[in-house]
Amino acid sequence: MKRRVFMRSGALALVTMGLSPRFLRRTAFAADLRAATAKGKIFICIFQRGAADALNIVVPHGEKSYYSLRPGIAIPRPTASGQAAAIDLDGFFGLHPSLAPLKPLWDRGMLAPIHAVGSPSSTRSHFDAQDYMESGTPDVKSTADGWLNRYLATHGTCEACATPTRQPSHFRAVALTSQTPRILEGPAPTVAMNSLAEFTVRATGNQVERLAALYRTGRADIIHGTGSEMFDAVKMLKAANPARYAPSAGANYPRSRFGQQLMQIAQLIKANLGVEVAFADVGGWDTHQNQGGANGVLANRLNDFASSIAALTTDLGDRMEDVVILTMSEFGRTARQNGSGGTDHGHGGAMFAIGGSVKGGKVYGKWPGLEREQLYEGRDLALTTDMRAVFAEIASRHLGAAKLDTIFPGYQGASLEWLSMLKV
């Protein structure tokens, strides 16, 4: 048996010689995985699962019919005295009072709400709509991968381009979820974990070394190769010492699952592990009954949501210059409140884009109005911005993606529809 030892940096030569196990092909350009850049752009994607009520989040308090459609749950005008009311943004729109922690970001020009945005599909199924928002292909069920993975696979990785723009990292794409979310499914490597503490080899004493020795045999097949990388990644994470993480002063993360998810994303970013895309999701938005107005069920959800995001931005501090956070939900809810003090499945929704390169302090998206004839199918906020216009602008301007037609197949809007919400 002939055995040749080489460094992975030499893998490209082996590939060109025709010797290319799949694993090698996947990592041929990853000359040194530990040299992941600390300066790269970062995208943090937050999914509000369950269809968040856009009209009570970014409140159109200047729209008269808003108050007639929602007599029991509308958020009072900012001018209302003696009660919790909308936080005025521009004289027409306001934030739900529970979103107060985000107001400083607006004031600093880092927060851009986007209204009447979402998937053009007419579906009102949570399942289908989430699927479309994550695959990036509305009304096409068979798309196998998520659009963020298609970005990862076509940008900066070995097979996509001759000169990678950055070194791939084990933690290039991380989801703080138990399973890989649809948006990150696909050929590019991603890591999904419930918590950083779980990303560890659960064995005691020298059993860990022995398990590593099973994989660190130098073999280049996909199982040994990926296994060896995994032991490197675990070691890298351990060196970052996630158990002893102390957020920056003033960053008070809620103890909720969502707050802890975002804190761990900040940990990964600040440990310089090469994170480029991070994903978190948060549920509880399906408010069919008694959702409340300025106080109540939705107000509590929003308080957790806003406090967590505010803590993340405080914690990341100057790093926010290189970070864009985008929040999204599968669709909005009915413009009219229903018979049980809630709202039902609707259409147009709202997003928040937050970051140093966001041209904030302005509400984006053409406002379609809430008069009966302006509503989608006579009941929902209409859609004026295709979600892909927002996704594509971030992928292109923030992350530097070139192959938008691969990331969003079938999307004709191209840059014509972009909101220009990011600095060029």
Added chain:
Amino acid sequence: MGTNDLARLAGALVLLACAPATTSDPARIVTTAEPREQTADQQVAHALSRLTFGARPGEVQRVRVIGVDQWIASQLAPQRIDDRVATEFLKGFPTIFMTADELATRYPRPQQLQQAARRDGGVMSAADSVAYRRAVQDAQRVATELQSSRVARAVLSERQLEEVMVEFWENHFSVFSGKGQVRYYLPDYDRAIRPHALGKFRDLLGAVATSPAMLFYLDNVQSGVEPGRPTLVAQPANGRGARRANRRPPGQGMPGSPAANAPPARRPGLNENYARELLELHTLGVDGGYTQGDVINVARALTGWSIDNPRGGGSFSFRPAIHDAGPKTVLGVALPEGRGIEDGEQVLTILARHPATARFISTKLARRFVSDTPPASLVDRAAATFTRTDGDIREVVRTIVTSPEFFSQAAFRSKVKTPFELVTSALRALNAVPDPTPRTARVIAQLGQPIFGKETPNGYPDVADAWLNTGAILNRINFGTMAVSGQVPGIMMERWPTAQIVKDSSREAQVDAVIASLLGGGVSTDTRQVLLTGRNPFLDANPRAATDSSMMVVDDDDPPQMMSDRARRPGRDRMGNGRGAPRPLDSFAQIVGLALGSPEFQRR
């Protein structure tokens, strides 16, 4: 469909006419004239690794005695295999024997209770609240018992090939239990698929096409004739309103469902979703030569295939009033006007007999049984069998698993186990009792393959790349440790004969026993060395590789070897070569944990 395709189809039909009417004996033994590359021992290990969810203790010897060809033949005739043990165990999962109607009555969806309570008095009382929480828990059983039963059957059933095929088809015709009330339809779905797992593809396709699970999951229940087109039933005087009431989709009319307060989500009209996936994923394949026009016409042919849905349960129902009775053309075949359910039936027959379907299904089966990239020669022969036997799945599988390609060295241990296969193979190898609780199914979900949990209709992938990333490998290794530390229900060293036999033996004897019974006897020199000493030769020679995965070797030849080859290997004299004496392995359980976490155990 072009003239070429028509000619191919015609050719296929001629072939069909020439074929023998029925295949003689399902258990007949086929031995091929071609030589087999695998040794006799490899053939036994290989057949067990592909036709079962992993060998149980003693099974290798049993197959050796019976003869591998005879054993394969017997697995192809599952109805002759006594399966009492599994049958008895399944009685612990009562919901899997209930119909959707029974489930909906006994375990109402929690939202329904909530809605009912609100109707009664506006606010939920404390008693309502207790009942509600209980209902939430009970409703979970509807999903979890079926999942657990799938694990139990994979572990216990003697009809292993049949169970492998059930898993294959339920993944091929994947539905997602998290969409609406799909989970209430799943026990019916499982019972609809099982009888045809090794039967005729057309029958299987028909069972799926009339299943509430598929009709709901892929929205055919929402599909109806486009306004203005002819239907089979004269339009009532108030026309459109009555038709809409008649076709109110299930889930939207159910009390308490989120959309109950809302008007129908879709206006009357065609929904192409099922039709598209039927062509792309279930039969012809994405390159199967169909057009968008075919998708629309298949959808039109299937209008009215719906669910009779009184209270959240439901069974198949054809609704003539929303069936498009106009003429259609599907893949070049004209469907005359004025017909009802026959339209859809004929479409299924056209699809089941199409050459593209024969090729697509044969490719997927060859990928499951032989390798991620099955040889074209084998796919050709399997597709020919498919066509010749009018889609007899048993015969297609027989062609594949008795082929020289199946018994080639290239196929041996070439597949990476899916999470389901990883867990069930560990349970089988260790002679575990299946789990009556949902915990084992949850472990499989954590490893990335929740049962009936794939959201998209393409099902789980069947290639190594898809299952191996850093997070996945970590979870797999941790599963091995969990299994030997009492954290996987049913795994007990006391139940494992190997552990009893070698518990007082030397470490070397223990390692060899573990390799023989868990890893099929074939491991790399590295793995055996690590199990013995905790180190491997490469690490000894290259200490830097202990912290750096960018260091690798290419072996020009290092095929996995069988136990009998072991004598030729470099011996244990390489251990402890001046780098400090290796610490001894502390216990037998640790050797087992290493073996379950080893690269070899990830393969089948």
